[in-house]
Structure formats: structure tokens, C-alpha cells
Amino acid sequence: MTSTTAHDAEQSHIVGYGTFIKVWGVLVALTGALVALSASHRPNLALLGLLVITPTKASLVFFYFMHLKYESTALKYMVVAAISVLVIFVGLTFSDYLYR
Amino acid sequence: MTSAAAESTTETKAEGHTGQHRDYIGAKLGMWIFIFTELILFGGLFVAYGMYRALYPQDFHHASGELNVTLGVINTLVLLTSSLTIAMSITAIRLGKKVQAMALLSTTAVFGCVFLVNKFFEWKAKIHHGIFPSSPLLAQRPHGEALFFSLYYGMTGLHGLHVTVGVVMMVIMLVLLARNKIRNDDFIKLENAGLYWHLVDVIWIFLLPLFYLAA
Numbered sequence: 001m002t003s004t005t006a007h008d009a010e011q012s013h014i015v016g017y018g019t020f021i022k023v024w025g026v027l028v029a030l031t032g033a034l035v036a037l038s039a040s041h042r043p044n045l046a047l048l049g050l051l052v053i054t055p056t057k058a059s060l061v062f063f064y065f066m067h068l069k070y071e072s073t074a075l076k077y078m079v080v081a082a083i084s085v086l087v088i089f090v091g092l093t094f095s096d097y098l099y100r
Numbered sequence: 101m102t103s104a105a106a107e108s109t110t111e112t113k114a115e116g117h118t119g120q121h122r123d124y125i126g127a128k129l130g131m132w133i134f135i136f137t138e139l140i141l142f143g144g145l146f147v148a149y150g151m152y153r154a155l156y157p158q159d160f161h162h163a164s165g166e167l168n169v170t171l172g173v174i175n176t177l178v179l180l181t182s183s184l185t186i187a188m189s190i191t192a193i194r195l196g197k198k199v200q201a202m203a204l205l206s207t208t209a210v211f212g213c214v215f216l217v218n219k220f221f222e223w224k225a226k227i228h229h230g231i232f233p234s235s236p237l238l239a240q241r242p243h244g245e246a247l248f249f250s251l252y253y254g255m256t257g258l259h260g261l262h263v264t265v266g267v268v269m270m271v272i273m274l275v276l277l278a279r280n281k282i283r284n285d286d287f288i289k290l291e292n293a294g295l296y297w298h299l300v301d302v303i304w305i306f307l308l309p310l311f312y313l314a315a
Contacts, residue, residue, distance in 0.1 A: 010257075013126075013176060014191060014194050014195070015191055016191065017188055017191060020184055020187045020188055020191070021184065023184075024180060024181065024183075024184040024256070027180050028177065028180060028182075031176050031177065031180070033249075034308070034313065035169070035173055035310060035313065038309065038313035039315075046313070048309075048315075050309045050313075054305060054306060054309055057305045058302045058305050058306070061183065061298050061301055061302050062298075062302070065183050065187045065298045065301070066294075066295055066298045066299075067291075075128075075129070075132065077200060078132065079132070079136075082101065082136040082140075083139070085140070086139055086140060086143045089140075089143065090147055090150070092148070093147050093151070094147075094150065094151075097154065098154075
């Protein structure tokens with residue numbers, strides 16, 4: 001691995017205000033869509049909102065606000081590994097519960 | 101990078117202009133590892149929620165209907181906007197705009213306080229109506245509803261604690277900015293505070309549909 005220095009900080013990508021404001025706009029719009037789906041009184045649509053819109057919102061925060069898009073591949077893999085552990089943990093618990 | 105180039109970088113850049121050792125990637129990596137532990141912590145609570153919701157779907161549905169959706173959505177917008185302002189404050193300090201960075205960071209702190217005030221009134225109203233863990237009223241209601249509100253107080257309470265810590269951290273960052281301890285060539289503390297705040301935002305992104313929109 002390369003050295004870890006102040007130089008790394010100077011060279012890391014600066015995200016412009018415009019990008020952040022656009023991402024914020026999308027997040028607000030997705031929140032509106034989530035609320036609208038849950039108010040539609042159609043359980044399937046509400047579930048779709050929970051399973052699709054919510055992770056999408058979280059991903060946008062991770063990729064843009066938390067700068068993950070501009071981070072090294074190693075860090076991206078670390079995040080994928082951590083979330084995979086969480087998904088396996090949740091998946092195994094639920095499969096045990098549902099099929100016992 | 102070749103070892104020679106890496107060595108050269110180490111020699112020339114390993115120290116900040118104040119003379120102390122700085123490790124930008126190490127500091128950020130440490131924060132990410134802390135974030136992973138937080139994800140696992142809240143993940144466990146989400147599993148508990150999922151289990152009990154699967155056991156008592158109707159009770160969760162009814163109990164969720166008693167939460168104030170408008171307040172939940174307002175708090176979501178407050179946190180999303182506070183995330184925007186702290187992300188922008190990092191850009192500002194990197195561009196050398198200290199006053200702008202401080203103004204944006206102050207906005208984040210204020211939004212954090214607004215979130216907590218909203219939460220206070222929300223809890224106060226619920227407690228006033230006799231809805232709190234182990235309350236006599238909940239004891240008379242279906243078991244699943246009592247569980248829903250226990251999870252609601254536990255998870256939003258733990259999240260609120262994180263928001264409180266975040267607000268304190270913002271104030272510390274403001275002091276560091278004012279004292280030039282955070283500058284355009286040394287901003288990792290602010291960046292890590294930002295990572296923490298965004299994590300708090302991500303957790304709320306999941307809490308909103310699970311509690312407020314579950315009806």
C-alpha cells in the first residue's frame with residue numbers, strides 16, 4: 001500500500017456544491033415518492049418503496065455525501081464487505097425464523 | 101505506486117506544516133471502521149424489529165398509525181438538509197472559504213437541534229397520552245403494540261443520542277475551524293465528523309419507513 005500522508009488529502013477529489021445540491025434534490029424527491037407509495041394503501045407498492053427507494057436513498061448518501069464514489073477501490077470493497085456481512089446476518093436470521 | 105515513489109512521498113509529505121505527523125487515509129479508514137460497527141449495531145436492532153413485525157403484523161400496523169407522519173417527514177427533510185450543509189462545508193474549507201464553511205457547519209448544528217426539538221415534542225405527546233414502555237395503557241393493549249413502542253423508543257432514542265453527540269461534535273468542529281486547526285490543507289477532522297453525521301442520516305432514512313410509514 002502507498003504511504004498515508006497529507007499529500008493524499010490534498011489530492012483527493014473536491015466535490016462541487018452543485019453535485020451535492022442535485023443529490024439533495026433527488027433525496028427529497030425520493031422521500032416524497034416513498035411517502036406517496038405508503039399512502040397509496042396498496043401494500044405491494046409500499047413494500048416496493050421500502051425495499052427499493054430506501055436503499056437507493058442510503059446509497060446516494062454513501063456515494064456522494066460520504067464521498068465513497070471518489071474513494072479508493074480498497075475502501076469501496078471494505079464497505080461492500082461490511083454491508084454483505086450485515087445482509088448475511090439479517091438473511092440467515094430471517095431464514096432461520098421463517099423456515100424453522 | 102512503486103516503492104521508490106512511495107518512499108519519496110513519505111519523506112516529503114508525511115508531516116504537516118505544524119510538524120506533527122498526519123495520516124489522512126489512516127484517519128479516514130478508522131472512521132469507516134467505526135461506521136461499520138455502527139451499521140452492525142443498528143442492523144441488530146433492525147433484525148429485532150423485523151422479527152417482531154413478522155410475529156405481530158397487525159399490531160405493528162395499528163401502532164404505526166398512531167405516529168405523526170408529518171413530523172417524521174419534516175425530521176427527514178431536516179436531516180437530509182443538514183447532511184447537505186455539512187458536505188458543502190467540507191467543500192468550502194477545502195476551497196479555503198473558512199467563513200462559508202463555518203456558516204454551513206453552524207446550519208448543520210442548528211438543524212440537528214431542530215431535529216431533537218421535534219423529537220422531544222413527539223415523545224412528550226406520546227408520553228402525555230400514556231404511551232411509553234411498561235405504561236399501564238400499553239399493558240392493556242395487544243402485546244405487539246407494546247413491542248412496537250418499545251422498539252420505537254429504543255431505536256429512535258439511540259438514534260437521538262447519536263444526533264446529540266453529532267451536534268456536540270459540530271460545535272467542537274466550529275471551535276477548531278475558528279482556531280484554524282481545520283484548514284484547507286488539514287480537514288480530516290471535519291471530514292470524519294461529516295461521515296458520522298451522514299451515517300446518522302442513513303439510519304434515519306431506514307427508521308422513517310419502518311416506524312412512521314408502516315401503517
